[in-house]
Amino acid sequence: MKCFDESWRDFLTNEFTKDYFLDLAKFLHEEYEKKTIFPEKGQVFRAFLTDLNQVKVVILGQDPYHTPGVADGLAFSIKHGKKYMPPSLVNIYKEIDDDLGGHKNVDGDLSSWQKQGVLLLNNVLTVEAHKAGSHRGKGWEIFSKDCIMYLNKVKDHLVFILWGRDARSKRQLIDENKHLIIESAHPSPLSAYNGFFGSRPFSKTNEYLIKNNIKPIEW
Numbered sequence: 001m002k003c004f005d006e007s008w009r010d011f012l013t014n015e016f017t018k019d020y021f022l023d024l025a026k027f028l029h030e031e032y033e034k035k036t037i038f039p040e041k042g043q044v045f046r047a048f049l050t051d052l053n054q055v056k057v058v059i060l061g062q063d064p065y066h067t068p069g070v071a072d073g074l075a076f077s078i079k080h081g082k083k084y085m086p087p088s089l090v091n092i093y094k095e096i097d098d099d100l101g102g103h104k105n106v107d108g109d110l111s112s113w114q115k116q117g118v119l120l121l122n123n124v125l126t127v128e129a130h131k132a133g134s135h136r137g138k139g140w141e142i143f144s145k146d147c148i149m150y151l152n153k154v155k156d157h158l159v160f161i162l163w164g165r166d167a168r169s170k171r172q173l174i175d176e177n178k179h180l181i182i183e184s185a186h187p188s189p190l191s192a193y194n195g196f197f198g199s200r201p202f203s204k205t206n207e208y209l210i211k212n213n214i215k216p217i218e219w
Contacts, residue, residue, distance in 0.1 A: 003044075005050065015146060018142075020142050021142075024138055027139070031126070039073040040073075047074055051117075055118075055158065057160075057205055058148070059118060060163070060166075063126075063140075065078065066127045074120040077108060077110035080111070081107060081109075088186070089187075091189065095198075095200075100202055103219055116217050148160075159180045160179055162183040167186075182204055182205065206219075
């Protein structure tokens with residue numbers, strides 16, 4: 001099974017040779033050997049199965065779900081068929097319903113968004129079971145920063161959706177003359193009422209895409 005789409009090869013192969021990433025890779029090897037880490041090793045770069053040439057929207061999250069059997073390698077998404085629904089995703093669907101009158105997905109699997117060109121990227125791509133934020137400060141933040149900078153440079157008319165403090169810190173990396181930035185509080189129950197609910201990111205995204213003759217997303 002391929003780990004990433006060929007369109008990302010230049011970016012990823014360049015990152016994989018940097019000192020910070022070599023240190024990160026060593027750390028991850030030891031973590032996966034000794035502990036329970038999410039997502040599964042083969043899904044860490046699943047976001048990069050999104051064809052770079054088709055990317056229209058970037059949703060930047062924090063780190064993967066740390067509940068066992070949930071994280072699937074896409075930010076905010078969960079494995080297909082799972083009955084458990086993380087609170088953040090419940091709130092995302094609630095905002096879609098309020099914003100657009102309903103959502104298309106029958107469960108928490110967001111791969112349908114990925115297929116439409118939504119890059120579902122976390123600021124940190126791995127986490128230890130039951131320990132939120134446990135892989136912060138290990139190098140992933142550099143990786144996600146470099147990814148945002150790369151997208152800013154090589155693409156035009158992207159929508160960057162930044163939810164939460166970690167994601168919003170990346171705003172300065174994005175050229176607002178080329179792209180649309182939508183930012184708010186994180187959809188977590190701890191912060192959703194501080195500006196996430198009512199922010200209407202989904203309709204705002206589609207309005208921008210349509211204005212730029214880009215097919216909108218079926219949320």
